[in-house]
Amino acid sequence: MGLFDFIKGQFIEVIEWLDDKGLLVYRFPAYDNAIKMGAKLIVRESQAAIFVNEGQLADVFGPGTHTLSTQNLPVLTALNSWKYAFNSPFKADVYFLNMTNFTDLKWGTTNPVIMRDPEFGIIRMRGYGNYSIKINDPALFLREIFGTKQEFNTSSITGFFKSIVVSGISDLIGEAKIPVADLSSSYNELSHLSVTKLQPQFAAFGLALTSLTIENISLPEEVEKMIDRKSSMNIAGNLDQYMKYQTAEAIREAANNPDGGVAGTGAGLGAGMAMGQMMGQMMNQMSARPADTQQQPYAQQAPAQAAPSQPSAQPAGKKFCSECGSKLAENAKFCSECGSKT
The missing domain is CATH 3.30.479.30 (Band 7 domain)
Incomplete structure (x- = not known):
């Protein structure tokens, strides 16, 4: 093999990109190797190839097999001032772009x-x-x-x-x-x-x-908790019924956890306060009723019956007859002197 054949073997004859590896752009590794005029450029579907000469974008190729010549490299030809058919190798950077989604x-x-x-x-x-x-x-x-x-x-x-x-x-x-x-x-x-x-x-x-x-x-x-609370209130419908339900739930939890320590005590106190508020509201509602309505249960009771009269008891300790003044024997019912009833 002569020197010319060796140098000719270093020229790039086929330019293609087989494995995209998830890349958007791939630079063909030409380095200092020159591209042979008449080389094949293979651009697959969903690919594009761009030739860049000394930092300037030149020709763009779409899918297909292209034979490189001055005819299909018009921009690169103009940049290099090729005024006639040029069959010697040339240098340019080739970039493949992945056009897939x-x-x-x-x-x-x-x-x-x-x-x-x-x-x-x-x-x-x-x-x-x-x-x-x-x-x-x-x-x-x-x-x-x-x-x-x-x-x-x-x-x-x-x-x-x-x-x-x-x-x-x-x-x-x-x-x-x-x-x-x-x-x-x-x-x-x-x-x-x-x-x-x-x-x-x-x-x-x-x-x-x-x-x-x-x-x-x-x-x-x-904010999510606020939305959850509002949803619960909307589901409950009546606010008073919802509060009663919450109070009952708190009492149930406190009853099921008597040894809950500080947390259980706090829950019990909270439930007690809630119950106190509810009882206060109920008492206020009762006090707001008319007086005759409040006394009605007592007025319906039967009047008290008068107790039967009892004979007055003999005063204890009477010692003299009220008629003749004679002294009376102990517990005597008649005077021994005048016969009057004591």
Whole structure:
């Protein structure tokens, strides 16, 4: 093998990218090896290939098998001032771009988003979901995002686009003024509106936002507890009945936990106070009734019967007759002198 044959063997004759490995952009490893004029460029479906000459984007190729020549490299030919057919090797960087849809990219609020709700006032919300993107304009994406890296995957841009998604969704929910209690029934509508709203920002980088999903929007724990209490009250219907139910439940818990220590004592005291308040309300209601209504149970009772008369008892200790003044014998019923009844 001669020197010319050895050098000729180093020229690149086939340019292709077989394994995308989840990459958005892949730089073909030509390094200092020159590309042979007449080499085959194989671009598969869902791929695009771009030639870059000394940092300048030249020709873009879509799917298919292309034989490289000055005829199908017009921009590169103009950059290198090839005025006639040129069969010698040339140097250029070749980038393959993955044009498939990249799905299940996550978004979520790092910090709570402050919103104004018509029912609960100012609240803090968190949310998360996923979105999908694809390269829409290869040349624009290469200029704006990729640069001169060897490889480029989705993790290199998800942090940047996640902040764009969170900001857009937060702004959309704020403008929609949907009560937090109704947000869960509006996830699909909000997702479609978010795609429309955010599309121009993705297009500015040569990307297309193909889908976006809102999986959940959650509220702080204290707001969720407030909603739970309100739901319980609505289910109970009558507030007085609800309070009686709560009091009975507290008494039952205290009775089932007599050795509950401080917590049990507190529960018992709370139940006792609640019962005291209820008894006070009942007494106030009774005192507010008319006087004749209050005395009615006593008026219906039978009047007391008069006790039968009893004969008056003989005064104890009488010693002289009231008729003749003679001294009477002890316990005598008649005077021994005049015969009068004592």
